[in-house]
Amino acid sequence: MKTCLIRLIALLVVGTASHAGEKPDPLEKGGVVLTFDDRNFDDWLDAIPLFEKYQAKATFFISGVIDAKAIATALELQSHGHAIGSHSVHHLSAIDYLKNHTAAEFVKEEIEPQLTAFKAAGITPTAFAYPMSKNHPDTDRELLKLFRHLRTGMGIASDRGIVDYDAFFVPVSKIKTAGLLFGKGIDFAPFRDDRTFGKIEAALVRAAENREIITLYAHQIKPIGKGNFISPGALEHILKKTAELNLSFLTVDQLP
Numbered sequence: 001m002k003t004c005l006i007r008l009i010a011l012l013v014v015g016t017a018s019h020a021g022e023k024p025d026p027l028e029k030g031g032v033v034l035t036f037d038d039r040n041f042d043d044w045l046d047a048i049p050l051f052e053k054y055q056a057k058a059t060f061f062i063s064g065v066i067d068a069k070a071i072a073t074a075l076e077l078q079s080h081g082h083a084i085g086s087h088s089v090h091h092l093s094a095i096d097y098l099k100n101h102t103a104a105e106f107v108k109e110e111i112e113p114q115l116t117a118f119k120a121a122g123i124t125p126t127a128f129a130y131p132m133s134k135n136h137p138d139t140d141r142e143l144l145k146l147f148r149h150l151r152t153g154m155g156i157a158s159d160r161g162i163v164d165y166d167a168f169f170v171p172v173s174k175i176k177t178a179g180l181l182f183g184k185g186i187d188f189a190p191f192r193d194d195r196t197f198g199k200i201e202a203a204l205v206r207a208a209e210n211r212e213i214i215t216l217y218a219h220q221i222k223p224i225g226k227g228n229f230i231s232p233g234a235l236e237h238i239l240k241k242t243a244e245l246n247l248s249f250l251t252v253d254q255l256p
């Protein structure tokens, strides 16, 4: 009886430790927050074995109506240790939206319907990714009442390195107070000047050496296609390098 009770307690502790909504422990070493956006459900599910090969965990920010397909995909990804985030209902620029609406309206129209549908399926997103990286201080403030972290993005000059921009790198000791994270796009890597393998690898080395967290984002995962995508080969290159450098693969749910 006593053993059973101890086992039950152990199970409860293990079972809740990685749950969204629970505050994770402080982080020790540097890591990569790998994120994917929109509704590329088939690509993401197909990539599960690739992530597993490197014990990599990622975060998937879903846009649009949280329908049966979205829920089924989210639950499948979660069952493999990945996290689910909100990416808004209509995929609008918050900056443009605020020209005619309030931040409270943005939350009500763009966020709450998603959170309600997620909640009904037992999913509690801890982060939100801004469509087109168009964040605004007013929505930042409102959204940080609902999420621990927000992801936006930032372009870089093609003749500079990712390592030259401190905004992409958050020391592990500061991640708890860094609500807004600046992600670096990796779609089309390594075939754009701002995201060559050399620049991405240098960024990973910096994160490992300085115990920093870097956030990366992409969309589809396929060898070739329309729109924004990263090829499975390029993704594997980044996963492999991250593992070699002994960086953590962190989901947003694992960020304090």
Ligand SMILES: [Zn+2]
Pocket: 037, 038, 063, 087, 091, 131, 132
């Ligand atoms: Zn998007």
